[in-house]
Amino acid sequence: MKPVLLINPNSSERTTEDMLAIVRQHLPDVRGWTNVDAPRMITAPEALLAAGEQIAMSVLPPARAVIVAAFGDPGATALEKTLNVPVIGIGAASARAARQGGSAFAVVTTTPKLAPAIDALMQAQGAGYLGCFLTDGEPEELLTDQARLDAALIYACNVAAKAGAQRIIIGGGPLATAAIRIAKQVPVPLVQPLVAASQEVVARTGHSAPPAPDESQ
16 A cells, blocks of 8 residues: 655655654554755745745655645645645644534644735635734744743643634644644643644545544643
8 A cells, every 4th residue: 555645845854754753643654755945944925835836846756645744735736636646734634623513713823924824724624713823933943942932832822712712723844743742731622733634634545543642632
């Protein structure tokens, strides 16, 4: 059986490995592909657009399904038109998971320049989206300081919860491990984008996977 392909739209191999470690808990046969032509972290609309174009033009290894593991889902629509397999962006997948049962949900992220693109992606998945809540500080600097990053995310989650969010998505592939670390320190359940995408792969391909942990873990 062909493996699942996890595409990291940025050029950080470390981020690819961190995301693979999470996805392998649900899809043991996943392999990674890193977009080496992109910046180490996508923080601006033009970089998101460029990453999507780079991914769409790349020759990718065979796979039974593809996960696009950046929150703006760059290249996912183009790949879905050209590949005869499910292509799932972690942004759209997390929105679909978050709004189940009619829950009001929000996104917390570190990249203010991407907020308009995130808003559009979330709104396209249906009702219930309350907005994008942002951390203070430069995104790349936060990523190098775990304690500061976690504190900033927790604070923004508290603001989102007070605004009425019943579920919160931590928006960004590089933030996946931070989302796991802070899950028990926020007042509402966190939806993990990589887990949501992995669950959709299982549902769409019929391939079995271990039971997913509670979304708030």
